[in-house]
Amino acid sequence: MQSRISRRSAIALASSVALAPLVGCGEPAAKGPSVDEAFTALAAKWLDGYARTRPAGATALGDHRFDGEIDDVSTAGRAAKMTLVKETRDALAAMDRTKLSRDNQVDAAMLTEQLDGETFAIETLQDWAWDPLNYSGLAGGALYSLMARDFAPLNERLGNAAARMEKLPDVLAETRKQLVAERVPLVHATTYSGQNGGAISIIDDLILAQSASLGPDDLTRLKAAAEKAKAAIAEHQTWIDTQLAPNARGDFRLGALYDQKLKLSISSPIARADLLAKARADAEAIRDEMFAIAEPLVANSPAMKLLPKTSPAVHRLGTIAAALKLASAQRPPRERLMDDARKTLEESTAYVREHDLITLPDAPVKVIEMPKFQQGVAVAYCDSPGPLDRRLETFYAISPIPAEWTDEQTASFLGEYNSHMLYELSVHEAMPGHYVQIWHSNKHPSVTRAVLGSGTFVEGWACYAEDMMIEAGFGADNPLRRLTNLKMRLRSVTNAILDQGVHVEGWDEATAMKFMTQEAFQEEREAAGKWTRARVSSGQLSTYYVGWGEHHALRKDTQAKWGAEFNLKKYHDTVLSHGSPPARFVRALMFDEPIA
Numbered sequence: 001m002q003s004r005i006s007r008r009s010a011i012a013l014a015s016s017v018a019l020a021p022l023v024g025c026g027e028p029a030a031k032g033p034s035v036d037e038a039f040t041a042l043a044a045k046w047l048d049g050y051a052r053t054r055p056a057g058a059t060a061l062g063d064h065r066f067d068g069e070i071d072d073v074s075t076a077g078r079a080a081k082m083t084l085v086k087e088t089r090d091a092l093a094a095m096d097r098t099k100l101s102r103d104n105q106v107d108a109a110m111l112t113e114q115l116d117g118e119t120f121a122i123e124t125l126q127d128w129a130w131d132p133l134n135y136s137g138l139a140g141g142a143l144y145s146l147m148a149r150d151f152a153p154l155n156e157r158l159g160n161a162a163a164r165m166e167k168l169p170d171v172l173a174e175t176r177k178q179l180v181a182e183r184v185p186l187v188h189a190t191t192y193s194g195q196n197g198g199a200i201s202i203i204d205d206l207i208l209a210q211s212a213s214l215g216p217d218d219l220t221r222l223k224a225a226a227e228k229a230k231a232a233i234a235e236h237q238t239w240i241d242t243q244l245a246p247n248a249r250g251d252f253r254l255g256a257l258y259d260q261k262l263k264l265s266i267s268s269p270i271a272r273a274d275l276l277a278k279a280r281a282d283a284e285a286i287r288d289e290m291f292a293i294a295e296p297l298v299a300n301s302p303a304m305k306l307l308p309k310t311s312p313a314v315h316r317l318g319t320i321a322a323a324l325k326l327a328s329a330q331r332p333p334r335e336r337l338m339d340d341a342r343k344t345l346e347e348s349t350a351y352v353r354e355h356d357l358i359t360l361p362d363a364p365v366k367v368i369e370m371p372k373f374q375q376g377v378a379v380a381y382c383d384s385p386g387p388l389d390r391r392l393e394t395f396y397a398i399s400p401i402p403a404e405w406t407d408e409q410t411a412s413f414l415g416e417y418n419s420h421m422l423y424e425l426s427v428h429e430a431m432p433g434h435y436v437q438i439w440h441s442n443k444h445p446s447v448t449r450a451v452l453g454s455g456t457f458v459e460g461w462a463c464y465a466e467d468m469m470i471e472a473g474f475g476a477d478n479p480l481r482r483l484t485n486l487k488m489r490l491r492s493v494t495n496a497i498l499d500q501g502v503h504v505e506g507w508d509e510a511t512a513m514k515f516m517t518q519e520a521f522q523e524e525r526e527a528a529g530k531w532t533r534a535r536v537s538s539g540q541l542s543t544y545y546v547g548w549g550e551h552h553a554l555r556k557d558t559q560a561k562w563g564a565e566f567n568l569k570k571y572h573d574t575v576l577s578h579g580s581p582p583a584r585f586v587r588a589l590m591f592d593e594p595i596a
């Protein structure tokens with residue numbers, strides 16, 4: 001459910017190519033640069049600096065100028081990032097933004113928010129000192145993004161992989177200097193411990209396994225670099241397990257810093273308390289809808305006769321839970337999870353095409369097993385190509401069932417990701433969720449906007465897509481599918497409530513687990529995973545619910561404005577044609593409203 005494009009970690013620069021259309025050609029030469037030209041130049045300069053200071057992320061976005069480099073995680077590297085932030089901020093402040101084109105006004109507002117976010121992370125949150133997960137994505141990601149897609153000849157990519165592996169020992173040594181064990185929360189250290197070794201499987205399975213085409217000298221270099229990198233990862237693992245984790249004493253709760261983090265994560269001015277009140281009201285309404293579907297399904301079942309005759313509220317929760325049990329009983333065997341996910345993707349694709357709901361991508365999507373270095377946080381994600389690699393394939397990654405899980409844990413997991421839920425998952429991650437949306441987004445000419453894509457817009461779209469498909473009739477004749485759809489909707493709302501519960505309201509594990517399993521009907525495995533995710537992230541879990549509400553509101557208002565002109569395909573193509581900015585900017589662009 002976690003989209004990896006939200007708040008891109010680096011950039012792709014093709015400023016001269018991708019940003020050129022904004023300048024316009026064949027027009028008479030102006031006296032000096034216009035405000036638009038000045039902004040275009042500033043955005044290009046920022047993009048360039050952004051890529052230089054984040055080579056691993058730049059690769060993922062399709063900027064391959066720094067494929068042999070790896071991020072500088074030292075104090076000096078951080079200072080270089082802040083210098084870029086300050087210079088860009090000063091230049092933006094000196095510009096009369098009211099004179100910019102409307103599209104550039106949107107990009108300027110998004111850039112400002114990005115600079116605010118980086119300043120907050122580096123100077124106030126200081127997550128570089130206490131969040132090791134910042135670094136775990138780096139080592140694995142730097143190598144994975146070189147090997148996952150065929151953007152360049154294999155031997156060239158292997159050469160860059162060797163260069164990065166040669167630099168990895170120094171990056172890990174510097175990471176050990178930056179992390180202050182006393183500030184690191186134990187759950188972060190434990191999760192980091194589980195992810196660190198993932199880079200080794202990338203080296204073995206994606207790099208060494210594909211190295212046969214190299215000449216003898218290059219092969220020798222690659223193997224030596226791989227040995228050095230693997231030894232450094234093993235050494236780092238020992239440090240995590242014997243130094244970092246035993247001394248990890250940080251508090252995982254953001255507390256007073258949460259409000260600011262939330263605002264930056266959801267890119268909306270809504271106050272925390274208002275968001276919580278709205279979420280609680282929506283959760284009640286969803287449970288009402290679920291009860292109406294559930295009651296006729298289980299009214300005469302033995303399970304209902306066993307329900308204690310207590311309050312109507314308990315009866316309502318018990319009824320919904322009993323009906324959901326019917327859905328979770330229909331699940332794939334352990335080894336068929338991937339195949340069944342693939343089948344639901346094919347069916348949803350056929351349905352979208354048949355009912356002409358949106359323009360479909362002409363670039364492929366592939367269901368893959370989630371790489372180990374990404375496992376442990378989300379169950380599934382969509383990994384789209386960067387804006388400059390847009391013709392390459394999208395990966396719909398699903399986490400395999402860990403070998404060490406007991407039969408009971410496996411049954412719980414597959415009870416959650418049952419045959420009905422797999423449809424929701426495929427709709428959300430791929431069709432017409434993330435895969436389709438990012439494909440539309442990547443067609444927008446502004447690279448700045450692509451790099452700064454809003455996670456709230458992206459997640460909101462995927463959640464909206466789940467509802468829209470049911471409304472359009474996909475599986476709607478099956479009450480268990482509708483019930484599962486509502487359970488997913490309830491999960492988005494629950495994510496937002498849990499986010500605040502963990503970071504502000506002091507929820508402990510028992511409170512969080514009770515809330516998720518009893519009031520949101522989640523299986524134990526799903527809830528346990530979410531309890532971890534809620535502690536190692538902040539703000540991100542609220543993006544689903546906020547974005548979902550924004551997308552539904554935007555469609556409702558568009559329907560009113562367009563009247564007889566409205567149809568779903570036209571609306572979907574239009575709403576996704578502006579890239580992935582926060583929804584309020586899409587609304588402003590669509591309805592010609594002020595951009596603020």
Ligand SMILES: [Zn+2]
Pocket residue numbers: 001002003428429434459462
């Ligand atoms: Zn998602």
